[in-house]
Amino acid sequence: MESIRFDGRAAIVTGAGAGLGKSYAKFLAARGARVLVNDLGSGYADQERSAGPAAQVAREIVDSGGRALANSDSVADWEGARRMVQECRQAFGRVDILINNAGILRDRSLLKMPPEDFQMVLSVHLLGAFYMTRAAFPIMKEQAYGRIVLTTSTSGLFGVFGQTNYSAAKLGLVGFMNALKQEGARYDILVNAVAPLAATRLSQPTGFFPPEMEALLRPELVTPLVAWFCSEQCSVSGDIVQAGGGYFAKVQILEGRGVRWDPRQELTPEMIAEGYGRISDMRGARPFASANEQMQAALAPLKEK
Ligand SMILES: NC(=O)c1ccc[n+]([C@@H]2O[C@H](COP(=O)([O-])OP(=O)(O)OC[C@H]3O[C@@H](n4cnc5c(N)ncnc54)[C@H](O)[C@@H]3O)[C@@H](O)[C@H]2O)c1
CATH class of the missing domain: 1.10.287 (Helix Hairpins)
Known part of the structure; x- marks a missing residue:
């Protein structure tokens, strides 16, 4: 039945202490992957630290018979990113899968946007994905195998009022992917982007989803696409797919x-x-x-x- 499995594979999922990342980490682990569960443990708009959320998710994986390691470094820190990748390799011997999922919001219209809010959002989403990918890529190249997932958003693809910082970061990731897919191709390193739609802590303040729809927008409905992107069976690189509420659709330039x-x-x-x-x-x-x-x-x- 389960033709798509991750036995023998090691995965890093950033921002996996809650929301979408938590669902990805638990699913990969349930299908055989050893998972480094990373989360800074921050609020949806800040960068306060707590080791609790990552530890909790790792514990839940281990309690259900899986293998997991918790890490609470920030993806927005190059040294933290390197440490995370090293920890994964030391513990599990490999780094096959990297899901760049960690994220925050600092919404304000342009005239009210302090430069530090713009920089912070770019640091977590765009630099964070670069740092993590930069640290993991040499190992994937050495293995001649890698699966990288980036998290974009309809905010960047189509635009949302009050999110110039977030939209710029999220579309920046598409440019990053377009170049990276060419660098990864000859080493079987595939890179794809998901534009999720899910009721999480991050989506609540945007008021996007009416409360009655939240049950239909479970993060678990995004996870099958991300799992396929992370699998040996994945046959695409450089794709952007919108996923949420049972809807899956490719978005293209x-x-x-x-x-x-x-x-x-x-x-x-x-x-x-x-x-x-x-x-x-x-x-x-x-x-x-x-x-x-x-x-x-x-x-x-x-x-x-
Ligand atoms: N929920 C949606 O509808 C939606 C839509 C489009 C894009 N996204 C993207 O999906 C991703 C996951 O978001 P979510 O909705 O699950 O939100 P979430 O707030 O539930 O999860 C994000 C996690 O990232 C962690 N994090 C924040 N900064 C970090 C850092 N510097 N290092 C490590 N971890 C950090 C947070 O602690 C949090 O647990 C984000 O990149 C978000 O932009 C979500």
Whole structure:
């Protein structure tokens, strides 16, 4: 029945003391993975420390017969990230799976956003994912195997009022993934992004979900996708998938067919104004696997001139 299992694999799940991360960690452990459960133990908007949440989840895993280790370092700290990866390797001998999930919010509209709130959110989400991935990648390369999951958000993909910091960090992770998938490809290191929707402590203050919907938005409904991304059976890299409430859908960046004017002629803003309908027409839009592929498509017609 359980064709997707993680026996022999070692996983790190950041921010796994609560919410989505807790669900991922418990699921991977139940399917055979040894799991380093990381959580700073902070509030949803601060970086206060408590070792309690990570220890509690690790204990629950061990009590149900799994193997787990607790860690309360911050992902936003390079030394902490390195320590976490070392602890995983020392305890379990490998680092096969990295789920970059830890996160906080500091919502304010731009004019009320203190620079430190912008920096803090970028530090945890974007730098945190970089530090963790940077520390784990050499081990994955050595193993010629790795599965990395990044956590993006519809906030970054489509925009939310009052979240310029969070949206920037979450879409920054997509750029990080687009480059990283190319660096990982030859070592069987796959990297994908989940855009979750789940009723958690983090989603409560945003008031996004009506209380009656919370039962339908359990973190456990996001976990199957993340588990598949983390599995040997995963066959994609560089994908973004929205997941929540039983809904799963790929989100993709596409380029329209555009307009081509002869580059030897003078181009004016009036031509842009007149042609903008065609420039922004997304009929026939296509994705590109890399910037190189996009550039070749963009330059090919010029070579014919
Ligand atoms: N819940 C949603 O609907 C939703 C939507 C989009 C994206 N997300 C993302 O999903 C991820 C998980 O969020 P959640 O909803 O489960 O929230 P959550 O608050 O329940 O869990 C986040 C965990 O991260 C931990 N954390 C915070 N800073 C940390 C740090 N520096 N180092 C280590 N751990 C740290 C917190 O202590 C907390 O336990 C986040 O990246 C969030 O941005 C959630």
